[in-house]
Amino acid sequence: MAALVRAEVNAGFFGLVAGRLDRAARARLVRLLVVDPVSRRSESDRLKDVAKAASLGKFKQRLALHSELDAIGPAGVWLEGVPAGKVAHFAGEARVTDAADMRKVGTDKQLTLPAGFVHTVATRVRDDVVTMICKRIAAIHKKGHDHLESLREAHRTETERLLGVFGEVLAAAREAGAVAPPDAAVPGAVVGETDGADAGGCRGRGPMRGRPRAGRAAVAQDARACFRSGSPERSTSGMILLWVGVI
Known part of the structure; x- marks a missing residue:
């Protein structure tokens, strides 16, 4: 009984999100599931590798990835009205499902799961970018403070x-x-x-x-x-x- 209710609720969310997607947005989300014959990886598989430690050396990579995610579309607008817990559940399901299995589900679900995943990854990338900027500012501030102390000591x-x-x-x-x-x-x-x-x-x-x-x-x-x-x-x-x- 609980499984039926959950499936019915999820189906309602799938239809809500899919109804907000225009043709261009649908094409961009479907392209995430296309497997490259050379690397045998899809774009969604590449997004799954984003969960790495934030460091200053990866700052430019994160900025480039943020631009790519924004080019896919306003995932936050598509998921408006969907509870945050459901969005996280959809993103987790999209993360553990490969492209071949994703193409076997219904059209609405096939579009909603990647949309939730893109939204979650974009949020994490923005957090990483802010963290990297804060680290850089802190490093510059510390360097300037140390230089000021050395000047004070030299003139004292x-x-x-x-x-x-x-x-x-x-x-x-x-x-x-x-x-x-x-x-x-x-x-x-x-x-x-x-x-x-x-x-x-x-x-x-x-x-x-x-x-x-x-x-x-x-x-x-x-x-x-x-x-x-x-x-x-x-x-x-x-x-x-x-x-x-x-x-």
């Missing part, structure tokens, strides 16, 4: 070094201001003039890039000589000397 050391140098400049300026305020000029001294040691100190020792920390201390000592001269111009020159000499 230089930034920390420059901050340390700037801290030494500020410390030297505070120390010089505490020892010899700018208005404590030496009586009889000409503004802008220092003795030979101070003048040598104000000339600096050249760029400090690559020198050891002791060399930086020497530059700081030269700058302090400028600060102690009591001249605002020399104090400014000492700060510029210390800052420029170490970067």
